[in-house]
Amino acid sequence: MFVYAMRRLIAIVPVLIGISILVFMFIHLIPGDAATILLGERGTPQRLAEVREQLGLNKPWVFNPEGFAKNGVLGFFDSQYFNFVGKLLQGDFGVSLLKNIPVKTELVQRWPGTIELSIGAMILSTFLGIPIGILAAVRRNSIVDNLSMTVALIGVSMPIFWLGLLLIYLFAVELHWLPPGHRLGTDLSISFKPITNLLVLDGVLRGQLNVTLQALQHLILPSVALATIPTAIIARMTRSAMLETLNQDYVRTARAKGLSQRTVVYKHALRNALLPVATVIGLQVGALLGGAILTETVFSWEGIGLWIYEGISTRDYPIVQAGVIFVAFVFTLVNTIVDISYALLDPRIQYR
Amino acid sequence: MKHWKIAFVTVALGSAALMVATAQSSAKTLVFAQSGDAINFEPGDREDGNTLQAQQPIYERLLGFESGTTKLVPSLAKSWRANKTATEWTFSLRSDVKFHDGTGFDADAVKFNVMRWWDPKFEYGYRDKGKLWEPMGDLLSGYKGDASAVIKDVQVVNKYQIKFILTQPFAAFDAVMASIYFEIASPTAIKKAGADYGTPASVGTIAGTGPFILKDWKPGDRIVYSKNPNYWGKTTTNVDQLVFRTIKDTSARFAELRAGTVDLTVNLNPDDYAAIKADPKLKAILRPSFNVGYVAFNTQLKPFDNVKVRQAVAQAVNKKEIVASFWKGLGVTDGSFLPSTFSDFRSPKVKDYVYNPEAAKKALADAGYPNGFETDFWYMPVSRPYFPTPKPIAEAIAADLAQIGIKLNLKTEDWGTYLEDRKKNKFPMFLLGWTGDYGDADNFYTPHFGPGAVDDVNYRNQKVFDLLEKAQKLTNRKAKVPIYQQVEEILFNDVVRLPFVHSQPLEASKATVEGYKPSPLGEINFADISIK
Numbered sequence: 056m057f058v059y060a061m062r063r064l065i066a067i068v069p070v071l072i073g074i075s076i077l078v079f080m081f082i083h084l085i086p087g088d089a090a091t092i093l094l095g096e097r098g099t100p101q102r103l104a105e106v107r108e109q110l111g112l113n114k115p116w117v118f119n120p121e122g123f124a125k126n127g128v129l130g131f132f133d134s135q136y137f138n139f140v141g142k143l144l145q146g147d148f149g150v151s152l153l154k155n156i157p158v159k160t161e162l163v164q165r166w167p168g169t170i171e172l173s174i175g176a177m178i179l180s181t182f183l184g185i186p187i188g189i190l191a192a193v194r195r196n197s198i199v200d201n202l203s204m205t206v207a208l209i210g211v212s213m214p215i216f217w218l219g220l221l222l223i224y225l226f227a228v229e230l231h232w233l234p235p236g237h238r239l240g241t242d243l244s245i246s247f248k249p250i251t252n253l254l255v256l257d258g259v260l261r262g263q264l265n266v267t268l269q270a271l272q273h274l275i276l277p278s279v280a281l282a283t284i285p286t287a288i289i290a291r292m293t294r295s296a297m298l299e300t301l302n303q304d305y306v307r308t309a310r311a312k313g314l315s316q317r318t319v320v321y322k323h324a325l326r327n328a329l330l331p332v333a334t335v336i337g338l339q340v341g342a343l344l345g346g347a348i349l350t351e352t353v354f355s356w357e358g359i360g361l362w363i364y365e366g367i368s369t370r371d372y373p374i375v376q377a378g379v380i381f382v383a384f385v386f387t388l389v390n391t392i393v394d395i396s397y398a399l400l401d402p403r404i405q406y407r
Numbered sequence: 408m409k410h411w412k413i414a415f416v417t418v419a420l421g422s423a424a425l426m427v428a429t430a431q432s433s434a435k436t437l438v439f440a441q442s443g444d445a446i447n448f449e450p451g452d453r454e455d456g457n458t459l460q461a462q463q464p465i466y467e468r469l470l471g472f473e474s475g476t477t478k479l480v481p482s483l484a485k486s487w488r489a490n491k492t493a494t495e496w497t498f499s500l501r502s503d504v505k506f507h508d509g510t511g512f513d514a515d516a517v518k519f520n521v522m523r524w525w526d527p528k529f530e531y532g533y534r535d536k537g538k539l540w541e542p543m544g545d546l547l548s549g550y551k552g553d554a555s556a557v558i559k560d561v562q563v564v565n566k567y568q569i570k571f572i573l574t575q576p577f578a579a580f581d582a583v584m585a586s587i588y589f590e591i592a593s594p595t596a597i598k599k600a601g602a603d604y605g606t607p608a609s610v611g612t613i614a615g616t617g618p619f620i621l622k623d624w625k626p627g628d629r630i631v632y633s634k635n636p637n638y639w640g641k642t643t644t645n646v647d648q649l650v651f652r653t654i655k656d657t658s659a660r661f662a663e664l665r666a667g668t669v670d671l672t673v674n675l676n677p678d679d680y681a682a683i684k685a686d687p688k689l690k691a692i693l694r695p696s697f698n699v700g701y702v703a704f705n706t707q708l709k710p711f712d713n714v715k716v717r718q719a720v721a722q723a724v725n726k727k728e729i730v731a732s733f734w735k736g737l738g739v740t741d742g743s744f745l746p747s748t749f750s751d752f753r754s755p756k757v758k759d760y761v762y763n764p765e766a767a768k769k770a771l772a773d774a775g776y777p778n779g780f781e782t783d784f785w786y787m788p789v790s791r792p793y794f795p796t797p798k799p800i801a802e803a804i805a806a807d808l809a810q811i812g813i814k815l816n817l818k819t820e821d822w823g824t825y826l827e828d829r830k831k832n833k834f835p836m837f838l839l840g841w842t843g844d845y846g847d848a849d850n851f852y853t854p855h856f857g858p859g860a861v862d863d864v865n866y867r868n869q870k871v872f873d874l875l876e877k878a879q880k881l882t883n884r885k886a887k888v889p890i891y892q893q894v895e896e897i898l899f900n901d902v903v904r905l906p907f908v909h910s911q912p913l914e915a916s917k918a919t920v921e922g923y924k925p926s927p928l929g930e931i932n933f934a935d936i937s938i939k
Contacts, residue, residue: 087823093454093541099861100830102544109539154446154626155537156606165627220658227666235666236659237628241438241650245623245631355654355663357627365443365655370823 056398063391070387071380075143078379079116079136082372088112089152089370110152111135139376149373158377161362166381167252168238168358171270172350173343175278180285181336187286188293188332192301193320203290210287215346219280219353226276234273236355243269277354281346285339292335296328330400337393341386435647437920437938439931440660440672444627444653448613449605450590451524454541456929459587461651464632464933465507466590466615469498469517470581474935475695475924477748477846479585483512483616493576493882498584500567504639506593507614507621514569519594521561521571526551531594536602542588546844548859555859576880578887579847586845587930590615618642618934619649627653642934643922649933657790664689664915670938671916671923673931677735677795683915692914693737696746697927699851700793700840701904702804707865708835710782715774717902721760723767723811729803730908733796738910742899744855745891746909748927749848751884752891757899768811779812785829785837789822792912793840801838829863838907839863842929848891849879855904856894866903 090106107113115121115134122130132141142149148158187207191200227235234240238254239247247266249257255274258267300306301324309323347360355361359378366374397404445461446453453459471482481487484498504512522529524543527550532538540550549556557580560572573580583589592604593614600609613621618640619632630651634644652669654660657676663669665686675683683691704711704720711717726740742759745752771779786801787794794800798819805815815836820828829837843850854860858872871894878890898904914925919939926932 085821085824087821087825087827091827092823093539094545099859101859105544106539106541109534109537150537152537154606156608156626160607161626164625220656220662223659223662223666228662231666235663235668236654237652237668241436241629241652241668244625244629245650352655353659355652355656355659357625361655362627368822 060395063394067384067387067391071384074380074383075140075376078376079139079372082367082370082375083116083135085370087370089372092369093153112152114138135372139373143377143380148377151374152371153369154371158373161374162359162377162381164252165357165359165362167254168356169344169347169351169360171238171253171255171274172277172281172347172356172358173340175274176281176285176343176346177336177340179278179282180289180339183282184286184289185293185329185332187290189297189320189325191290191294192297193316195298200294204294207287207290210283211291213283215280215283215349216353218283219277219350222276222280223353233276234269235276236273236353238273238357239266239269240273277350277356280353281343281350284346285336285342288339288342289332289335293328293332296331297324300324300328326400330397333393333396333400337390340389344382344386435645435938436650437646437648437933437936438650438652438668438670439933440652440654440663440669442653442655442657442660442674445624445630445651447605448609448621448624449538450592450615451520451542451588452538452540452605454545454588457653460931461630462590462615463587463617463930464619464649465613465617465621466592467617468585468587468589468591469500470585472585472846472926472928474932475926477582477697477927479581479846482585483517483591487581489578489580489882493578493580493880494573496571496573496580496584497564498569498571500569501639502567504616505637506596506616507635508593508596508612510593510595510614512591512616513566514563515566516594517569517591518561518563519597520589520591521558523597524589525556525558525561531597533602538602542586546583546586546588546850578878578880578882579845579849582845582847587928588844618644622648629653640934643937644934645937646933661915664917667917670920671914671931671936673912673914674792675913675915677733677737677913679915680735680737680913683913688918690916690918690920692916692923692925693911694914694925694929695748695927696739696909696911697748697929698793698840698842698910699744699746699906700791700838700908700910701744701906703829703834703837703839703864703904704902705832705835705864706903707832710774710776710780711835713774714901715770716776717905718760718900719767719770719774719811720808720813721902721905722763722770723813724804724807724905725762726759726907727762729800729807733800733803734908734910737913738908740906740908742906743895744898744904744906745848745851745895746843746927748846749851749891751888752848752895754892754895754899756892757895764807764810771811771813776812779814781814781816782835783818784815785818785820785825785834787822787825787838788819791840792842793908793910794838795910797838830861832865834863837863843927845928848887849875852891852894853879856898864903866901868897868901871897 089110090103090112093106094102117134117136119131119134122133150157187203191203194200223235226233243266250260251257254270255267258264258270306324309319347358348364351358351361363375363378441457443457446455446458448462450462450466467482469484470479473480484500487498489496500514506512523532524540527534543550547557557573557577558571559574562570564570596612596614597604600612603609607624607626610624618635618638620635622633623631632649634647654663660672661675661679664672683689704717706712730738730740742757743753786797801817805817808815853875856871857875874890874894878887881887921939922935922937924935
């Protein structure tokens, strides 16, 4: 088991190398660079050349033959890609081209925001999606089933952006029940000094429960917006997995033994049906991180999604590279953990 | 199940208590929302609008503008004068001004700041650490040592007098120095923070002379300012604490204003104008127009190499109708590239092209295209103040031109790519615009029609070059009038950038916000604003 886990963890490394090449390639292949965006309508050729030189964008992408002539082998690798990878190996994510502050500082500061949002959405979607799926499966073809699956279909197809705005208008603008955006209200956000930047947790740690409460209030709408798609997917997956399990012989045996419906469904069927659901939940982490970009934009949520989005639109290469690699790392890590956790869900599975 | 109920009730009661608590907190905080965070607090480094607005409360320039106008008024300089040829400019400075860090403001401080912007070798310029000093390159044509640079030297005459010597006559120099870019920071603070000055790490050190002091900055979330108790000038504000919050999405920004979490916000969608007017708790704020949105034609690509075709297009588009329906009363269309702030520079001979599809069709036939033609029409992928919704506007233009047989293929691409590709002769016809930086017509004409203009329409008219250069040398506004009128007549006839709209950016505040005088230049002067 331990050896298997280690092997899986080590397998993340080549994935990350692949990602680093891909993200570098894609962001550089989009025409226009940070200099173009910076100068906007004013970008005369002369000014563009000047700014490119200042930002180090005049260096070749991958190999530098000119540098080879000057400084030998080291000069050959004096390029944007190898400078980036070289720094990355030393744990240095580089410096933002536009803001001139270390990417790491912002990553550390913004990452907890996305974690908090993702956890909120994950909890919502798991605790809503699984029961809905079970209910739909148990009462197959009933009104409950049809209704919940129709709602799930709508959930999958609803643009987060639009849903987010709708939620804001209803609950913040019209009803004034919940705040429209940000992680804390203006007053508290100024006075409160976070520790981990997971504000719900920090409120407890600092003994300021009003912070925790307000952070939770701010968390509700974005979590709901972000959770719709995963909830729908999890519900549908649970339903089909449950249906399959409920038709199996051992379930019929259990029923024939005279066990209650409850014991049959929850003790016998659910545990087996959860296996594919766990995989889907793991994969949904990717969807959450992707959806976070839209959710964070609508709700002005200070997290990594909004940050990467801004990085892409301003061609701030170091931010995009670091952000995407980090997200990819988390995604692969979570899915590896899900894979390993199969053993816990299903004792028959043994790893070698 | 019982525990759940108890937990639920606790949370509900807690939330209610909290809402009451929030509602009762101090009233003299003004929350302002804009679409992006500040990049840094380094004056003279960047041209990004959100960054400049964030710097504005804490810094001041040598000259300022009278609130709500483009008229120059004294600020850190009490008075200023130029020699006859407009090549030497002397500013007399106030002697009673202190920076937020307690150090005194004087001519040495001004020179220190100018040297950072202008001299690539100046040790405190930190160009190797990523400082760009963009405005000096763009507005004053370059840095020390560049052949094109406007500034030749900067000299401290005495403790409170500073003199700029220019390489060429430049009549708008005072207006440029008054623009929001050239703000003065404390040399002591800069030396203390080094290359970190202006970054989040240096927040305690950042010091200007303005009516507000920077207290806290959490990038992506908020910027907090407090009123400067030792401010040298007079202010009418009663705001003790000013907070900037970043809300990227336009609809979300408007939603926060309506929900009451924001007091003042900018760059709203014209579609929301009616809703703001209908809401008694809100106030619509209309900023005087200082921009131009235009339809550009690449004069090197067929069929727009033919001036008659361009004129035909100008007659075939119903600009009035389109502007009325898309700007909802927040924009005007006319034949001038200059906004109405410069009405004296507009030629009485220029009357806008009248919408007349029949005449346009005939003109097109005369030009050799009796059956029209097909071409690509590019529209911007982003919303700018001059074109808030480029796509439907482009569609409306295309519909009009279809009437005279011109088939436009609508195209767009990512903004960064768009800006780059327009210079590659890829766009026969496209949408773009400009927002002015300072109150001089030169700032509208030269970047588009001057010798160093971006080659996106390939229009090189020596006559226009000469006229613009002549106007640049005149300090007397009246003397420039006939020159700019002539420029306008030529441009009107040549139709390379068809002026489409001068728009008024839409801003809104709570009804309790008072005293705000919106400036055509776009900056918000918080020292004017109070909360009832």
